[in-house]
Amino acid sequence: MIRLVLILLGFDYLRERARGMFWLGIAFLAAGVALFVDGLDSARFFPLELFAMLLLAAGVGTFVVAIVGAGGMRAMRIFKALSLCVAASLVLAGHHHGNFWLSMIFGTLFLVDGLLQCISASVVRFPRWRWAVGMGVLEILIAIFFYQPWPTHYAGTVPYALSMWLLFGGWSMVMLAYRAMRIPETATIESLMHGPRRRHGRVAPHEQRTAPPLWTADAEQAPVHKMTKTLLFPPPRDLPPETGADAAALTVHVWTPSGAGQPLRRRPLIDRYIAAVDASGAIWTGHAALQSPEGIYISFDPAEPLSRTPESVTQALRASVDNDVAGIFEPDYPSEAARRGESTARVYLRNYDAARLERFWHAWRADTTYNLTYRNCAVSVARALEAAVEGALLRRRGNRHTWGILLQVMLTPELWLAAQIRKRGKTMAWTPGLVRDYARALSLLVDSHGQAKSRWRLHLPVLKRLRAQRRQWRRDDGEGQAG
Structure with a gap:
């Protein structure tokens, strides 16, 4: 995902902020390690309930935005909204059952992706296919880690998942920023x-x-x-x-x-x-x-x-x-x-x-x-x-x-x-x-x-309608009092 973001932002953006992105990637890696260690200790410091409420709010907001969308954007936002709401509900359910099913979902996603990557890379044998197989094997091992209950009986599922995102994203950011600082300015x-x-x-x-x-x-x-x-x-x-x-x-x-x-x-x-x-x-x-x-x-x-x-x-x-x-x-x-x-x-x-x-x-x-x-x-x-x-x-x-x-x-x-x-x-x-x-x-x-021309206009359509309706109500009230 980081690579696609940088394609869309362009090499000029990456070159200008290469050092900042390098240290941001290091911060992602450090945060990922800290979250993983906290997960091993049954998420003692990670605010699970607050995180779940944020997920739920993001899911509801995304669903509201999807109502005014169309085509592929609408379908994608509805899918994201449902995913966030389901994940938040499982976290809020807590105890063994919610964490168990959340862990099974994450494990299955890693397992399917890892197997698909290993099989396709072994068949196609594109350049650096061994590296792709190695990453697929790593995903399978992560899936096994999510499936088995050790060491916290699934209590650390959410910190584990976030730590994986931070670790993979941070590593990609560090490597891209490092290469951007070393290649010529005429590169793309x-x-x-x-x-x-x-x-x-x-x-x-x-x-x-x-x-x-x-x-x-x-x-x-x-x-x-x-x-x-x-x-x-x-x-x-x-x-x-x-x-x-x-x-x-x-x-x-x-x-x-x-x-x-x-x-x-x-x-x-x-x-x-x-x-x-x-x-x-x-x-x-x-x-x-x-x-x-x-x-x-x-x-x-x-x-x-x-x-x-x-x-x-x-x-x-x-x-x-x-x-x-x-x-x-x-x-x-x-x-x-x-x-x-x-x-x-x-x-x-x-x-x-x-x-x-x-x-x-x-x-x-x-x-x-x-x-x-x-x-x-x-x-x-x-x-x-x-x-x-x-x-x-x-x-x-x-x-x-x-x-x-x-x-x-x-x-x-x-x-x-x-x-x-x-x-x-x-x-x-x-x-x-x-x-x-x-x-x-x-x-x-x-x-x-x-x-919409502005991202905020896209994200807050219902609030704009409510504000317009409230202004209309005020005008109506003023006209009624004047009469």
Whole structure:
């Protein structure tokens, strides 16, 4: 989550506050250790009841806000509200039963996430997959710790959970701030998150003979040329009506596996996020592309169609050099639509940086190596999105570099959704289905359409209505007395 926050705030924000974030991360680590030790002592000092009341108040407030929301934001806020209320109720229930069920919930979440990460990393074998497996094993051990009653018979469940959040978040903050203080000023968040592509501890062979990595000064300082919208594709036809048909927006095109045009064996979640299997046994993974009003079109395919048999796809899942093949970038949407048909889903983002997107595109297209899991169409779009929205939240708030923005963003429920999707894409593989949901979550975070101009206006709609009603009552009372 910390990494996504820093992408949205931008490298300028991180570089300016790197030292402060480093010590803030140290403070998180120290607080996490203190909370964990207190949990081992049956939460003697942690104010459980006060914390539960705060959770309950946050849950009720979030539910009230969700009533006036819409779409994905409303659904996400309702989910957050229910989660907070359930957690608060279990804490207030206290004694053995409430703490027991709360511990079982936390343990199950860690267990499922850890197993999924271990299995996916072992299958895909992306760079640093051993580290991902190790983190998955750590999550499984944490799950076991939550499941068993030692040493406090579940009385320290809440401090344990908070300490885990502080420890993981603090460690990520420390490492990012440390790297930000050491890399050149011309670097970007994209380079900080990814760096050069490595395979089994070495830079992949094709990167030794292609353009410089994205983190070099040459890539960052590459000239940005304004392109006309008529080069590739006219403005999208189906923008939300409140923005107007001529509004500039990035368009994420997704051809879902279930829209392959073939009779499919229906598997709801697998069809959406991984692949679909047709009646003949062929596997369809879908496709993703990104188009900008400035004329950039990012759509990456293998130069020669890959075999769709289950055996071939299974063999190609491993993100190793021997599964690299030649790739090709599609020229424009009309050409691709003529071959694939119209995209089955579209997501629009308006708060983006065209210059950063073009710099990313100059570097990314220099390498035409395609890998089914590590460098595919969805990876291209996901990384292009992150380059384009870098610093979007600061742009929306007038480039005010304050600590309050960091805190405000971290309390946004849409951030949790986007962070979970990003984690799945990084530890498993980016797929068109994940890219679609990731783009939607980023749109909720960075775009102002469908949201109030001020965060406080969004968070206090009912109080504003009550104040307006009270003012009306006063006017009515005054008119009655005057008569």
